Amino acid sequence: MAVRQQAxxxxxxxxxxxxxxxxxxxxxxxxxxxxxxxxxxxxLSVRRGEILGIAGExxxxxxxxxxxxxxxxxxxxxxAGGSIIFHSRDGELVDLMKVSxxxxxxxxxxxxxxxxxxxxxxxxxxxxxxxxFEDVIRAHSDRSTQEIRDIVxxxxxxxxxxxxxxxxxxxxxSGGMKQRVIIAMAVxxxxxxxxxxxxxxxxxxxxxxxVIQTLGALRDNFGMTVILVTHDMAVHAELADRxxxxxxxxxxEVGDVRQxxxxxxxxxTKGLIxxxxxxxxxxxxxxxxxxxxxxxxxxPSGCRFHPRCPYVMDVCPREVPRLLPIRDxxxxxxxxxxxxxxxxxxxxxxxxxxxx
Amino acid sequence: xxxxxxxxxxxxQPSEPRLVSAYRAFTVNHPLVAYAARRFGIYLFTLWGSIxxxxxxxxxxxxxxxxAYIQNLQTAQQNxxxxxxxxxxxxxxxxxxxxGNLFEQYYHYMYQLFVQHNLGPSLLNYPTPSQFVIxxxxxxxxxxxxxxxxxxxVLGVVLGALIGWKRxxxxxxxxxxxxxxxxxxxxYFVALILVFLLSYRLNLLPSSAAYDPGYSIGLSMGFIKSVxxxxxxxxxxxxxxxxxxxxxxxxxxxxxxxxxxxxxxAEAKGLKPRHILTRYAMRNCWLPQVIGLxxxxxxxxxxxxIVEQLFNYPGVGNLFVQAIGQLDYNTIMGIVELxxxxxxxxxxxxxxxxxxxxxxxxxWK
Numbered sequence: 001m002a003v004r005q006q007a008x009x010x011x012x013x014x015x016x017x018x019x020x021x022x023x024x025x026x027x028x029x030x031x032x033x034x035x036x037x038x039x040x041x042x043x044l045s046v047r048r049g050e051i052l053g054i055a056g057e058x059x060x061x062x063x064x065x066x067x068x069x070x071x072x073x074x075x076x077x078x079x080a081g082g083s084i085i086f087h088s089r090d091g092e093l094v095d096l097m098k099v100s101x102x103x104x105x106x107x108x109x110x111x112x113x114x115x116x117x118x119x120x121x122x123x124x125x126x127x128x129x130x131x132x133f134e135d136v137i138r139a140h141s142d143r144s145t146q147e148i149r150d151i152v153x154x155x156x157x158x159x160x161x162x163x164x165x166x167x168x169x170x171x172x173x174s175g176g177m178k179q180r181v182i183i184a185m186a187v188x189x190x191x192x193x194x195x196x197x198x199x200x201x202x203x204x205x206x207x208x209x210x211v212i213q214t215l216g217a218l219r220d221n222f223g224m225t226v227i228l229v230t231h232d233m234a235v236h237a238e239l240a241d242r243x244x245x246x247x248x249x250x251x252x253e254v255g256d257v258r259q260x261x262x263x264x265x266x267x268x269t270k271g272l273i274x275x276x277x278x279x280x281x282x283x284x285x286x287x288x289x290x291x292x293x294x295x296x297x298x299x300p301s302g303c304r305f306h307p308r309c310p311y312v313m314d315v316c317p318r319e320v321p322r323l324l325p326i327r328d329x330x331x332x333x334x335x336x337x338x339x340x341x342x343x344x345x346x347x348x349x350x351x352x353x354x355x356x
Numbered sequence: 357x358x359x360x361x362x363x364x365x366x367x368x369q370p371s372e373p374r375l376v377s378a379y380r381a382f383t384v385n386h387p388l389v390a391y392a393a394r395r396f397g398i399y400l401f402t403l404w405g406s407i408x409x410x411x412x413x414x415x416x417x418x419x420x421x422x423x424a425y426i427q428n429l430q431t432a433q434q435n436x437x438x439x440x441x442x443x444x445x446x447x448x449x450x451x452x453x454x455x456g457n458l459f460e461q462y463y464h465y466m467y468q469l470f471v472q473h474n475l476g477p478s479l480l481n482y483p484t485p486s487q488f489v490i491x492x493x494x495x496x497x498x499x500x501x502x503x504x505x506x507x508x509x510v511l512g513v514v515l516g517a518l519i520g521w522k523r524x525x526x527x528x529x530x531x532x533x534x535x536x537x538x539x540x541x542x543x544y545f546v547a548l549i550l551v552f553l554l555s556y557r558l559n560l561l562p563s564s565a566a567y568d569p570g571y572s573i574g575l576s577m578g579f580i581k582s583v584x585x586x587x588x589x590x591x592x593x594x595x596x597x598x599x600x601x602x603x604x605x606x607x608x609x610x611x612x613x614x615x616x617x618x619x620x621x622a623e624a625k626g627l628k629p630r631h632i633l634t635r636y637a638m639r640n641c642w643l644p645q646v647i648g649l650x651x652x653x654x655x656x657x658x659x660x661x662i663v664e665q666l667f668n669y670p671g672v673g674n675l676f677v678q679a680i681g682q683l684d685y686n687t688i689m690g691i692v693e694l695x696x697x698x699x700x701x702x703x704x705x706x707x708x709x710x711x712x713x714x715x716x717x718x719x720w721k
Contacts, residue, residue: 070624075524108626122621126639126714135635136625169715185625 010089015049018087019192019225020069022046025082027061027068029296030075036296038064040249042082043323046193051219051226053240053257055233055272059293060246062229063117066197069227070114071096071104086111089192110140113191115182117198122182123170129156129181130166133188140189155184158221159214176207183214187222194218195227200235212239233276237261245269248294248304251323255335265326265337267309303340315340392708399704406696407469411462414685414692425479451477452686465689479684480675486686490672490694494657496566497664497671500587501594501656508595509649512602513642519603520610521633532607538600544662547593551666554589562586564668590667594660602645609641616640643714647706654702658695 027039039061046052056062067073069084084096086107096104108114116122124132133152137143143151153163159180170178179199186194196215200208216239218224228239236243236257244254245266253266264270271289291308294300300307306316325334326342372380383390425448449455453464453476468474475486519528519535555563562568566586571579613619614637622632659673668674672691679687710717 067620072620072624074620105626105628108624110626114621114624116617116621116624121617124618124622124636124640125716127635128715135622135627135631139625139627139631171716182621 017048019048020046021085023083026080027064028080029077034297038296048225049223050241051239053236053243054229056246061249066195066229070112110189111192113186113194115196115199120175125170155188159184179211193225197229253337259335266339267311268305410692475690476686478687479682486690490690493672493675497659504591504594505652508598512599513606513645516603516606520607535600535603539604543594543597546596547666550589550593561589566670590663613637613641650702650706654698657698
């Protein structure tokens with residue numbers, strides 16, 4: 001347990017240092033109607049100890065992005081380009097796109113763990129929970145069976161589950177319990193990063209709350225880093241430190257959670273925030289966004305939001321705006337926005353440094 | 357109105373007999389024991405029922421085997437005497453349990469089977485009782501078919517899992533088509549080709565009998581070698597087609613499994629692909645194959661008639677054909693009962709094992 005405590009301290013002291021740098025990541029699907037560019041040029045930086053929310057509507061490429069982060073993209077999907085630089089705890093830089101499959105396997109779960117979208121079916125139906133813990137712990141450490149049996153109840157307790165859950169089978173657990181079992185697995189190996197894909201979808205509000213609290217505790221108690229992917233803006237408001245807004249396969253805005261909600265910069269983010277109903281205050285019509293999401297087989301030219309944008313300018317259909325930091329009086333971090341409205345007027349030099 | 361209803365006489369539960377309530381309490385307290393006992397009861401009942409049906413079914417076959425048998429004896433011995441033959445017929449009828457009406461015969465047969473553990477004398481090898489005649493053929497059948505069944509199951513499941521797991525590769529696509537084609541070819545066709553090529557043309561392997569008559573049955577090296585040599589052709593002809601069928605089945609079970617979330621998740625856990633295939637994918641879909649193996653093993657006892665005929669193998673299947681030719685009731689009945697016993701017992705064992713193989717299976721409430 002002492003080793004574990006030490007690891008937790010290390011996590012906390014490393015907070016704020018870079019963990020993951022995603023550069024120009026492109027994930028395409030081969031479809032009958034051509035190549036679908038679901039994720040097309042994503043730039044993203046994740047720092048240790050933060051909860052980074054990724055927001056966006058259905059079809060914006062959120063889930064494709066999360067599976068690509070762990071190199072779990074399945075055919076017909078393929079990673080068309082880009083790099084994912086992982087900063088290991090001892091300062092080593094690894095490009096996850098370039099390492100061998102065997103090396104990638106050793107990074108999975110030990111460094112990068114994954115809460116899948118369909119957590120309901122993510123546990124092996126014919127194995128006891130404790131055996132599934134044993135599988136993953138054994139794959140990444142040399143602990144004995146007895147040691148593993150001893151720590152599993154403790155891990156379960158940390159996510160608010162009874163120790164006897166270890167002896168149960170997945171079909172004997174509720175959806176929220178399964179979700180927490182998986183979170184406990186991430187805690188078991190003290191993963192640097194947990195990528196949670198729609199962790200609250202298909203759960204009732206009470207269990208959503210429990211899962212949100214458990215995820216929050218991952219960061220607060222264990223100093224873990226969480227990438228939280230969901231279309232549910234309320235979850236972002238509750239948990240995230242920073243929010244990255246995805247539109248049409250790329251990131252259009254990254255900023256502090258307060259800034260995103262109070263003072264969104266990108267016209268798409270403005271529309272997104274404007275469409276959230278609020279409790280209290282004066283009654284107003286929800287604004288929403290005109291038009292529909294474009295097709296990933298045929299993105300609009302230039303800025304992909306221009307056909308729906310109320311502020312569209314001449315330059316928009318011609319040039320792709322870059323994700324650049326802009327001056328912002330109140331925010332602690334300079335927000336990053338990919339919009340010609342800001343590149344024309346306010347953008348500072350320096351380019352795509354991912355928000356440092 | 358509600359008050360009036362509530363003031364009515366209390367509805368009395370019909371009281372159960374004490375035995376029924378005791379049974380109910382037992383099933384609640386010992387669900388597994390109660391389940392096994394109930395299952396075993398059903399097993400015994402089915403066994404009895406199918407033996408009864410078989411008995412009456414075979415007695416419906418026209419023709420009296422004894423008359424035919426006596427006729428043969430008499431013509432052979434040339435000493436025709438009405439009086440003597442009447443007495444002889446009467447004697448044999450007595451011995452074969454053919455006296456009285458059908459129900460008296462049934463009683464006689466069941467008494468003989470369950471109390472005396474005797475199937476009655478065989479006609480094929482009179483007066484040796486049928487159970488000994490069958491027991492002589494049984495080791496050959498169990499040896500040949502039992503081994504072949506296990507080999508083809510293991511090969512079929514392992515190879516089927518591999519071509520399913522690597523389903524995107526051209527090699528596994530090729531083998532998928534080959535196995536689908538093979539699984540539809542009758543095995544006797546393969547047997548004929550093998551006999552023609554390996555036995556007649558190349559003269560590599562014997563094509564008939566179970567061992568070289570030069571050896572006496574025993575544990576000598578020469579005899580064992582001869583037995584293995586003689587078993588190769590019949591075994592291979594069953595195995596080739598059997599492996600293909602098991603492969604097609606296993607692949608069909610595995611492929612839909614591969615899209616399951618828990619496999620992607622197992623990959624995300626950083627487990628080795630082989631580990632994911634065996635402990636995650638196969639463990640979740642091989643149950644029908646395990647059941648299939650159990651039933652196949654249970655149904656080898658009636659022999660494989662075509663293969664045994666083709667290779668003149670002295671197994672139960674061959675014996676069965678001979679017994680039918682002679683209308684040897686006792687041997688026919690014995691073989692059919694053995695087959696019924698095998699299948700029913702395999703089913704019983706599978707039913708009792710099932711909850712251990714898959715935790716989601718529960719038979720008791």
